[in-house]
Amino acid sequence: MIARLIHWSVHNRFLVILASVLVTAWGVYSTLNTPLDAIPDLSDTQVIVRTTYPGQAPQVVEDQVTYPLTTTLLSVPHAKTVRGYSLFGESFVYVLFEDGVDLYWARSRVLEYLSQVQGRLPPTARAALGPDATGVGWIYEYALIDRTGHTDIAQL
Known part of the structure; x- marks a missing residue:
């Protein structure tokens, strides 16, 4: 064989050379x-909703802010995953979308649904969209330290 x-190949040198030139050019x-x-x-399209609810414990923030936001944002078109995190006086809700969804389209849909749920939140709770960033920013973290002990953090 x-x-x-x-x-x-030996008898059809011209065709072999022509095929080689074409493959190289391609x-x-x-x-x-x-x-x-x-x-x-390579990250998914994500929209972050940050809500401040000053002076409230994480469980109160979860019940009054995070839960209503996550249940409402689950119905956003093309939303794949909705994750909510409750902290002291703050709530973060991450809405991850399917592949190929435009970031600005996703932000406008989340803003629409956010305006619908605003009436069910406590009056002092302030919800806002996070910056239009991707998940790539969490790849690399670094720290400035002085192992010699001669420089303080302000000088670094």
Whole structure:
């Protein structure tokens, strides 16, 4: 089988060289037209809703703010996952969308649903959308420290 392939290639040099040139040209064209990112965004489209409810315990924030927000935001079109976190005086709700959903479309849908649920929240609770950022920002964290002990944190 291989002997026949070699025999055919030797007798049809022009076709072999032509095929090699075409494959090489196609490779160069593909390489030049491939988009390049330093850090490609492989994360899901997410919208963060931050709600402040000053002076309230996490359980109160969970019952009065986080739960109504998460149940309402579960019905946002193309929402894949909704996660809520309750802290002292604050609530964070992360809405993750299906692949291919535009970030600004997702933010506008969440804002629509947020305006619907605003009446069910306590009067002192203030909900706002977080910055339009992706999950890629959590890849790398660093700390500035002085192992010698000669420099304080303000000078670093």
